[in-house]
Amino acid sequence: MSDFMPDDGIRPVNTGEVGQAGHDPLRRGLLASMAGIAGMAVMAPLGRAHAQEADEKPSAGAYGKEVFNSYDRPRSFLNGEMDKGTPWKAKQTGNFDLEDPAQNHLVSLKMTNNLVGERTYIPMLARMLIARPDEPGALVLGIASMFTWQLQVPDPEEFGETPEGTAVMRSMYSAVYLDPVSMKPVTELKNTLTGKMMELEDYLFIENFLSFPNGGSRFIAERQFADDDPYEPKPKNIQNWGDELILFMGGIYNQPGIHQPRFTENNWTSKQAEVMDPDAALIKTQYALMGANKAYEKPWTGYTTSDPEILCTLARGKKVHTADELPDIHKQLIAERYPDRL
Numbered sequence: 001m002s003d004f005m006p007d008d009g010i011r012p013v014n015t016g017e018v019g020q021a022g023h024d025p026l027r028r029g030l031l032a033s034m035a036g037i038a039g040m041a042v043m044a045p046l047g048r049a050h051a052q053e054a055d056e057k058p059s060a061g062a063y064g065k066e067v068f069n070s071y072d073r074p075r076s077f078l079n080g081e082m083d084k085g086t087p088w089k090a091k092q093t094g095n096f097d098l099e100d101p102a103q104n105h106l107v108s109l110k111m112t113n114n115l116v117g118e119r120t121y122i123p124m125l126a127r128m129l130i131a132r133p134d135e136p137g138a139l140v141l142g143i144a145s146m147f148t149w150q151l152q153v154p155d156p157e158e159f160g161e162t163p164e165g166t167a168v169m170r171s172m173y174s175a176v177y178l179d180p181v182s183m184k185p186v187t188e189l190k191n192t193l194t195g196k197m198m199e200l201e202d203y204l205f206i207e208n209f210l211s212f213p214n215g216g217s218r219f220i221a222e223r224q225f226a227d228d229d230p231y232e233p234k235p236k237n238i239q240n241w242g243d244e245l246i247l248f249m250g251g252i253y254n255q256p257g258i259h260q261p262r263f264t265e266n267n268w269t270s271k272q273a274e275v276m277d278p279d280a281a282l283i284k285t286q287y288a289l290m291g292a293n294k295a296y297e298k299p300w301t302g303y304t305t306s307d308p309e310i311l312c313t314l315a316r317g318k319k320v321h322t323a324d325e326l327p328d329i330h331k332q333l334i335a336e337r338y339p340d341r342l
């Protein structure tokens with residue numbers, strides 16, 4: 001029996017062994033690497049019919065260019081930076097004053113990461129929807145994804161001079177696409193708005209952030225997302241909510257262009273007593289995200305810059321600090337496939 005089921009438009013995931021490269025030869029022949037060794041090959045459009053001019057397609061180079069393509073990112077750290085750097089540790093680990101910018105910043109790092117130099121994992125489950133002007137939208141994809149984070153002391157040869165107390169966050173993102181109803185992994189899925197098939201590959205990339213001691217940050221790859229003054233206080237929005245604290249963090253791409261609207265809004269919820277306890281090192285935190293971006297940024301959708309479709313993402317996650325704490329789906333779909341992401 002064929003592994004392609006035309007009645008529901010789903011092709012099951014390849015269950016064979018997947019190495020560190022993460023792509024079998026057949027799928028690699030369909031798509032270029034999704035994490036940008038040379039950018040992502042744009043597939044034939046699945047949207048409404050229109051002329052296919054070259055300038056309508058996302059370019060391979062994303063940063064600082066008119067056409068924004070979120071897949072143009074390195075896939076992995078080439079020189080072992082994730083493991084070679086000196087772990088960053090805070091001098092204060094509790095009894096924080098939220099009104100003090102430096103201590104407010106430490107609270108945000110304790111809630112999202114940790115202050116004792118340990119590695120942090122954020123496993124997430126998400127669903128994506130496509131929105132269209134004046135027309136009904138559709139549920140399009142599910143995602144099992146994970147961030148792997150490590151706070152390190154910034155190397156001045158790599159990042160230049162930074163204020164004392166600055167941390168660099170090494171970040172790895174890993175994602176496997178799912179059928180949005182069954183939440184089972186797929187490599188091919190029908191776009192219900194167009195009736196066309198979307199070819200899917202696992203999505204891996206890395207990022208570097210500088211986290212300044214008074215609360216600002218810098219996104220090294222995309223300065224239009226975060227490029228704060230290293231010395232200007234920028235306290236995070238942290239609110240008391242009963243016995244919990246909620247950290248609100250939003251990211252709005254501040255440069256105009258055809259990639260707009262593009263933003264994320266996320267929040268982190270932790271027990272206030274654990275946040276304030278100096279001896280509570282690796283505290284539990286719940287995570288939620290909402291994001292929006294133009295559909296053309298994701299090459300598997302087939303849309304081009306001429307299409308108005310918007311991708312909306314809703315995600316739920318939690319913070320853990322060991323691979324054993326990962327949910328079973330993340331152990332199977334991410335940790336076992338990509339042990340280097342641990």
